[in-house]
Amino acid sequence: MTVDALDTRILRLLLEQPRTSVREYARILGVARGTLQARLDRLEREGVITGTGPSLSPAALGHPVLAFVHIEVTQGHLDDVGDALAGVPEIVEAFSITGGGDLLARVVGRDNAHLEDVIQKLISLPGVVRTRTEVALRERVPHRLLPLVESLGREAGA
Numbered sequence: 810m811t812v813d814a815l816d817t818r819i820l821r822l823l824l825e826q827p828r829t830s831v832r833e834y835a836r837i838l839g840v841a842r843g844t845l846q847a848r849l850d851r852l853e854r855e856g857v858i859t860g861t862g863p864s865l866s867p868a869a870l871g872h873p874v875l876a877f878v879h880i881e882v883t884q885g886h887l888d889d890v891g892d893a894l895a896g897v898p899e900i901v902e903a904f905s906i907t908g909g910g911d912l913l914a915r916v917v918g919r920d921n922a923h924l925e926d927v928i929q930k931l932i933s934l935p936g937v938v939r940t941r942t943e944v945a946l947r948e949r950v951p952h953r954l955l956p957l958v959e960s961l962g963r964e965a966g967a
Contacts, residue, residue: 810855815840817962819848823858824955864952867901872917874924875945878931879910886936887911893934899927910941 812820815838822834829837835845852858867875880903882890887905894903894914903914914931918924924944931940 810857812857812961812965814962814965816848816852816857817958817965819845819852820857820958821955821962824958827861867917872899872919872923874918874920875948876916876918876924876928877943877945878914878916878928879906879941879943880912880914880931881938881940882911883936883938890934890936893936894931897927897930899923916942 818838819834822829822837826834831845831849832842835842838845849858867873880890880894890912891903891905894900894912899917900914901917903912905911906913916924916927918927921944924942928940928942931937
């Protein structure tokens with residue numbers, strides 16, 4: 810999908826002021842509310858905007874330990890293991906990957922002992938051959954998309 814200058818301005822505003830009303834966004838951007846709503850609908854339909862809920866902190870929810878777990882899977886069991894991972898609440902996201910392992914899971918825990926329990930649960934899943942865990946020490950660059958949106962805006966001439 811091509812993102813034009815107005816789309817970029819809309820996305821920047823959504824990221825910077827996520828709790829503002831559509832009416833207020835339209836006023837700030839100097840466009841009709843209907844125009845803004847049509848753009849938002851298209852951005853959602855085309856998968857650019859994937860959610861509108863709040864960002865939550867696992868640490869503030871009592872799970873300050875963050876680890877990345879590489880999971881090696883028996884050939885032919887990738888979908889089964891992926892489905893099983895969805896049933897483990899401490900896995901906040903998982904991806905199929907290339908390189909060392911078949912899946913990479915972002916896992917949170919209450920403490921190191923709890924993290925070990927979660928990893929043991931993963932190891933016991935049918936189709937899991939082995940895991941390798943890397944514990945995050947400190948977040949250096951938080952999840953962000955505004956620099957990407959701004960880069961797209963420069964390319965679109967915004």
